[in-house]
Amino acid sequence: MNPEPLAIEPLTTAPDVTLRVPGSKSLTNRALLAAALARGTSELTGVLDADDTAAMLDVVRALGAGVEGDPAAGAVRVTGVAGALPASAVRLDARQSGTTGRFALGVTAAGRAPITVDGAVQLRSRPMTEGIRVLRSLGLDVREDGAAGHLPVTVTRGPAPGGALAVRADVSSQFLSGMLLVAPCLDAGLDLTIDGPVVSRPYLTLTVDVLEAFGASVAVRDDGFTVAPGGYTAAPYAVEGDASAASYFFAAAAVTGGRVRIEGLGTTSHQGDLAMVEVLAAMGADVTQGPDWTEVRGTGALRAVDVDLRDLSDTVPTLAVVAACAEGTTTLDGIGFIRAKESDRIGAVVAQLRACGVDATETPDGMRIVGGGRTPATIATHDDHRLAMAFSVLGLVSPGIVIDDPGCVAKSFPGFFALLDELR
Numbered sequence: 001m002n003p004e005p006l007a008i009e010p011l012t013t014a015p016d017v018t019l020r021v022p023g024s025k026s027l028t029n030r031a032l033l034a035a036a037l038a039r040g041t042s043e044l045t046g047v048l049d050a051d052d053t054a055a056m057l058d059v060v061r062a063l064g065a066g067v068e069g070d071p072a073a074g075a076v077r078v079t080g081v082a083g084a085l086p087a088s089a090v091r092l093d094a095r096q097s098g099t100t101g102r103f104a105l106g107v108t109a110a111g112r113a114p115i116t117v118d119g120a121v122q123l124r125s126r127p128m129t130e131g132i133r134v135l136r137s138l139g140l141d142v143r144e145d146g147a148a149g150h151l152p153v154t155v156t157r158g159p160a161p162g163g164a165l166a167v168r169a170d171v172s173s174q175f176l177s178g179m180l181l182v183a184p185c186l187d188a189g190l191d192l193t194i195d196g197p198v199v200s201r202p203y204l205t206l207t208v209d210v211l212e213a214f215g216a217s218v219a220v221r222d223d224g225f226t227v228a229p230g231g232y233t234a235a236p237y238a239v240e241g242d243a244s245a246a247s248y249f250f251a252a253a254a255v256t257g258g259r260v261r262i263e264g265l266g267t268t269s270h271q272g273d274l275a276m277v278e279v280l281a282a283m284g285a286d287v288t289q290g291p292d293w294t295e296v297r298g299t300g301a302l303r304a305v306d307v308d309l310r311d312l313s314d315t316v317p318t319l320a321v322v323a324a325c326a327e328g329t330t331t332l333d334g335i336g337f338i339r340a341k342e343s344d345r346i347g348a349v350v351a352q353l354r355a356c357g358v359d360a361t362e363t364p365d366g367m368r369i370v371g372g373g374r375t376p377a378t379i380a381t382h383d384d385h386r387l388a389m390a391f392s393v394l395g396l397v398s399p400g401i402v403i404d405d406p407g408c409v410a411k412s413f414p415g416f417f418a419l420l421d422e423l424r
Contacts, residue, residue, distance in 0.1 A: 006406040008395025014258035015423035023048040023239035029056045030210040036060035038080035040234030052097035083185035083231045094119040105131040106178025108155035110185040118152035131175045162186030166195040173200045177207040183227035184216040193224040202272025243271035244314045250296040254285040255325045257298035266292040276315040304328030317390035323369040324358045333366040376400020385411040
């Protein structure tokens with residue numbers, strides 16, 4: 001990452017801009033994997049070019065898919081393997097990407113030869129217990145090559161036949177998405193039942209959207225999904241803008257009293273993180289939307305809220321920063337599971353707010369933030385892209401905010417700081 005700290009200069013005037021954000025990381029990685037497993041060649045546009053999507057591109061190539069085009073220009077052509085994974089042993093390197101690693105674990109269920117899934121040190125620290133348990137319940141042989149419940153793991157004795165399966169999604173919904181993505185490639189498909197509560201449920205809707213876009217048949221129930229066998233069929237797929245990336249700019253409008261419109265994200269989007277604008281509205285911002293655009297206007301006054309963020313957890317650092325600029329005490333709840341993200345996001349966010357002079361405390365399932373009291377600080381990002389971007393928003397209204405590792409934003413949004421400058 002970038003070892004040179006970056007000082008965020010406060011804005012001198014409120015922004016009044018219309019922007020587009022890069023393609024959705026979540027949709028890019030789902031579409032790349034479905035296209036790689038499909039019959040035929042798929043044309044993908046709007047693809048995100050970032051470290052996490054580069055990791056997925058490496059994985060689909062290792063699975064035997066052909067990849068052409070220019071990811072930097074958002075255009076990729078993927079020739080799929082028609083569900084036939086390599087006949088010899090292969091290693092899938094997910095780098096630091098949680099979605100890539102957990103989706104790759106799911107794909108091993110269709111393997112014909114040993115598949116090892118591994119990643120960087122940060123990803124090796126993230127829990128994979130549920131994915132390993134699910135694969136074993138399908139009759140696969142799973143060898144844990146490192147610490148128990150973590151990558152690297154090697155999966156053999158595939159492919160699994162499919163059938164009925166219970167999956168937990170109380171720590172991450174990514175394991176369930178991984179099984180949904182591989183299900184069309186299994187001889188019997190999968191009848192997936194959700195075992196217990198679900199976090200980040202809207203991401204499951206995105207997964208179903210992608211399955212259907214590539215020709216898979218999915219029946220959705222309140223307690224699960226039934227995916228028919230038959231594989232995927234190549235299709236053109238346009239990736240919409242990333243709602244998580246947009247959240248920083250919506251927050252910037254709210255805290256500065258400015259106006260930011262994001263084109264390409266509106267009421268037709270199924271991305272859960274777009275609901276953060278509803279929280280901003282509850283805090284006092286003006287929000288308007290059309291089918292393919294969303295606009296936030298700051299009103300100059302923000303008030304505290306109590307809100308459950310279990311379905312839009314990637315916006316927690318951003319909304320915590322907004323809460324620091326609001327009047328009163330905000331409680332962010334339902335997010336205990338984000339302690340297992342790229343960093344312990346509850347502990348890290350609270351610690352950095354305190355470093356900025358904000359009264360913030362951890363709660364059993366979230367955090368409590370009292371607005372005001374902001375002072376200069378160097379933000380320890382813990383190699384977490386979302387902390388770097390969220391606290392950059394704080395720097396737009398609070399002098400003296402320095403991001404210790406701005407390069408970590410390359411994980412999901414390499415052009416973040418360039419687009420942030422468009423607010424000036």
